[in-house]
Amino acid sequence: MTMKLKLLGVAGVALACILAGAVVAEESEKSPPAAGESSGADTSAGAPASDTSATTGGDTAASAPAASGDASASGDAAGSSDSAADAAPAAPIKPRPAELMPKAAHSLMLGLVDTGEHLIAVGDRGEILASNDGKNWAQVEVPVRSPLTAVSFVDANNGWAVGHDAAIVHTADGGKTWQLQNFQPELQKPFLGVLFLDPNHGFAVGAYGLFDETTDGGKTWSEVKADPIRGDELHIYSISKLGNGNLLVAGEQGLLGISTDTGKTWKKLPQAYEGTLFGSMAVGDKGALLCGLRGHAYLTQDAAGGKWQQIETNTTASLFGCGPAGESQAIMVGLNGLVMLVDTGSGKASVRNGGLDGALSAGVALKSKDGAATEASLVVAGEFGVVPVPVVAAQ
């Protein structure tokens, strides 16, 4: 397994090292769509000395989010050289089935869930994988190849996976077969989280305030009326059910929202943090744990109360996912293969760095036969696939 991991690491390096060749300089002023701008860049690459070139414009900062002013400037620049690509009438986009590929388990994996019977992981190109042990994974057929970002099971049989192109797929047989319930590529928005309360009633949250609800098991979906939360068109990254049945959503710019009536009405909670929150999970009866940008994580025993305790993570690596790991522990995963365990009572965090690479997106702790979670049974999903966390001495 470690051998494979190494290889995966290699692929990742290959991918990421593109950036090594990137010249980010000057982008913020000119924002060219990379087309027709070769001459300037060529000269800067011409000299071997780093001190002669890339001096003034060398250090740049571009601003996020994506669809803000910066991009429209780029759009203008591209407009001048618009070609046939724009002239053609928009062809209808047809959902095509995911391709079954040998390395699927080593590709970008974003969502991970323990159904009680199997582990189900979802990810890039509509891939859905099933495993009994977290080590060996089998890809199943899925009618869509949009990247899937999250998965949720309401029981051992009924589960939903959501993702880009607003795709939603459903299984009624524990993950063996999947049916497409929603596909709206023209929306140009991804779903980022999904939660079902029972086999009929569920929610899917996503980018730019995307927030849909179904009451018929996913056959039809409608927009949730939740202006306090959706009004700013922020990314909603996660939705979770607290111990007392309240629903909690978290997202961009510290967005936090709560519903105490199974989603009929929503209200915004005061910020725990101004940065992005990527994940949330229930703690105890009323409490919750949040994880977010640059090592920020928060714990409370009363989510509605708004008193959040910042967890000492001692890292600036972003935490992209968090979930329960046994009765009193949570697993948090993030950038550069970071895996942490948090005591949900005290908020004490410990790093479980297994030598993984890339950004991790989700993690679960396998229950052993007697039902107790053990440290040695963590499985994580991320940029380089879905793998058990190698067992190394805790740091």
Place this chain on the structure above:
Amino acid sequence: MSESAKTSRADRILRAIEPLIYARRKLTMGILLLVTVFMAWQASLIQRDAGFDKSIPLGHPYMQVYKQYQADFGSANKILVAVIQKDGDIYNEKFLKHLKQVTDAVFFLPGIDRAHVSSLFTPDVRFIEVVEGGFFGTNVIPADYPLDGPSQSMLDKVRANVGKGNIIGRYVTNDQRGAMVFADLLDVDPVTGEKLDYERVAKLIEDNVRSRLTSPDKYVYKAKNDIVAGKDVKLKADSPFKDGDVLFKQGDLVGEAYVPLKGLDKWMGKVDGVKHLEDGTGVDIPVDAKLLTVERVDNDGYSPEISVHVVGFAKVIGDVIEATQQVVGFFVLTLFMTFLLLWLYIGSFRLALLPLLCSLTAVIWEFGLLHMAGFGLDPFAILVPFLILAVSTSHGVQYVNAWVGEITNNSRNSFDASLYTWRRLAIYGTMAIMTGVVGFGTIYLIPVGIIREMAINASLGMFALIITNKVMMPIWLTWANIGDPKAFAAKQEQRDSIFDGIWRVVSGVTQPRTAVTILVICGVLLGWSLWKGKELQVGDSQKGVPELLPDSRYNLDNNQIVDNFALGTDILSVVAETDPDSCTSFEVMEQIDRLAWHLDNTVGVKSTISLPQASKIVYQAFSDGSPKFHVLPRNKDAMIQAISPLPPPTGLLNSNCSGMPILTFMSDHRAATINRVVDEVKVYNKDNFANFFETHTEVDAAYCEDKNKTRRDIGIQQESLRQRAVALKKKGYDDDKVTADSGTVALNKKLDDDKTKLQGLTKVCPVNFALAQGNVGVMAATNEEVERLEKQILMYVYAAIIVCVYISFFEWQAIVCIMLPLGLFSWMAYAVMAIFGIGMKVATLPVVALAVGVGVDYGIYVYATLSDAASSGFTIREGYFRTLKLTGKAVVFTGLTLAAGVATWLFSGLQFQRDMGKLLVFMFTANMFGAILILPAIASFLLKPRQLAEGETPVLKSRH
């Protein structure tokens, strides 16, 4: 056609040529000697001539793509220099200083494409970091990094940046003990049209790049006496000096080097001198080493803790050239061995010398003609003279042997013996050589520059052979003094009779039972060969380069790089072709991304890099680094943003974003691996093409095929223009004259027409995935050419042989008897190659084609005598016994001698010479056995002895 008509025709030909040779022997010989002297002079002018472009099949569709995008995505002609420290990581002052030094040294090598030099110290190596509210990008080595005395915090920053840049495995070794410098070489200087001197580049890499760090010694060259321009040194046309200037005063420092001059170079070589001008710049002035004193001093840059590993075509050429001195040694050794064995065989020192002299003369003519034809000697063609030598020896021995036979058996004098031998063997011999000429000539079909030169080279050599062996040799023999003919004959008779017992036994192969047994064995061998031959690989199978030994310095360097860097050195690059500015289109990017993913899932692919993959990272960075946004955005504005930090110098797109390569890093370059990857691309391209029209009914396949073709035509014309400009500039044309040239104008016109046509084709087509760039792309093209032409070439060779054999004998029995063993051994050669793991490739294909030509003369000589014997009325067995005594023993002797000669190649320092050696040893011996054992077995069923008249005793005489 009656028997007499046939012979008389041959007779007429012979009678016509005979006087040219025998009438005025002294005059003829005098002319030939003069020509030889002239050829020797021409041969001495021959230059070594290596080139990258001529080593690739430029006409192959893959290479058209390669050339079309070479300016955008760099060439396959790369130099990779890895600087690796024995212990500890690279983040220390000394190492980084060395790395900068190596980067600069590479940058200033001749022929370097300076836009494509890359290392940690070049500004194209950057990283992007996600911070709250956006991301931040800068050079991996900060612009204010001080080479001397960087602070610890600065070094830590570099270390952190390298990690963030995710360049470990490519620019930095996996364990961070070393770093890489990448560079592209230009085969031809685009300004002057001058060809790059690879030998010099290789030398400079060894000296200025490697040894500067790894040699404990430095060599300082000073002028022995004043060095005067014009007298001691020839100035270049653009030199700021003029003839008569004293460039260096006695004792002045001329140059420094880190590699000492070796062997002949101490006197013949040149030192790269530098004359410093007042403004601080230097002018390169090569000075003859013999004008300089050399002093060894300690190299203060010596860093024993550092090793430098270099790979690249230029280095291969350098190493091959270095090994050629050794090859010349083998040449001399083979010559000497052949001579010794000949001496032993003929028992006369002077007669043994004759075939050798003829062979050497043939090689001199070969080189002379080659130079006159305007070619140089390619390092990869150094084995051709060997082959000429081998073929020449084979014919020479036959000739001398037959001549001795005429003297001993028919009691003739030197002149008559030569004349009769000539009458008997001239046609057969010439035809046998002609098969060789055709054999080599057909190799010309392979559209690779080096191979074509080889074909021309060898054909010229074979032509020379006809003159030396069929004209010079007969004349020489007429003058041979054999002393007392009776004593000579008696001596030969005595020597010959030693083997009579053996020949008697061997002649048994013509007995029906033995003959059938032999044919059955042949059938079994053929079956086995056909089965085993299927395992024959096209292309290379070993790691590194196949020209050099697996444990050569170069291949060890290659292994070091492959082991220490994740990406290795085998790269196949597929170019995604589409409309300008299409990289902002999700649909286009998705098609590219999916092929990259398909390739990632192909066995033999380590990893891939492409624009979509890179832009996903940027899009993710724009989205707070969340892996859930590690995707291609459908939104066009978001896509524009995702590619904006990825301009053309990244090598991921061309200037107008109409071409985007998928760099595919492969685990090896075995043909099977290459085929698998290439097939994956082809299948994907086809499926993608078809799928596209399902949802895009506004276009159809014909429209898009036309569009793709127009795009390629543009590339082809651009390349023709480039080549034309280079050729014209070489002739001394300036830019204006090049533009005004009628050929240029015509090409430009066509180019403009096609460009206009392409612009008119505005409908969007599926992305066209064009093969191929990268070194593996070159290999794929070469393999495909070899595979396509291999059978065709053999077919032509066989057709030529059939024609030549028929012309020699005018009977179908000859064709069957001679061709069957040859065919069998051609197939067996494949099996032998499969067993030894020798691939069918550019270096071995000529051998297979040629060995057929070498084998055919054995068969022709044996068949000629045997059929003569049969028509003279001997029984087949008796006739064959006589054949063995006359020509058979010469066949056995040449077969063994040549096999022994080429066997020495197995100890060569060049892998391809070893491979050729193995093959030739097999071919020479196998064909010898074929001619001696199989041919008569077949002939015993086909040839009928002439019915003798009552009481007539058979007398062996030629049918001519």
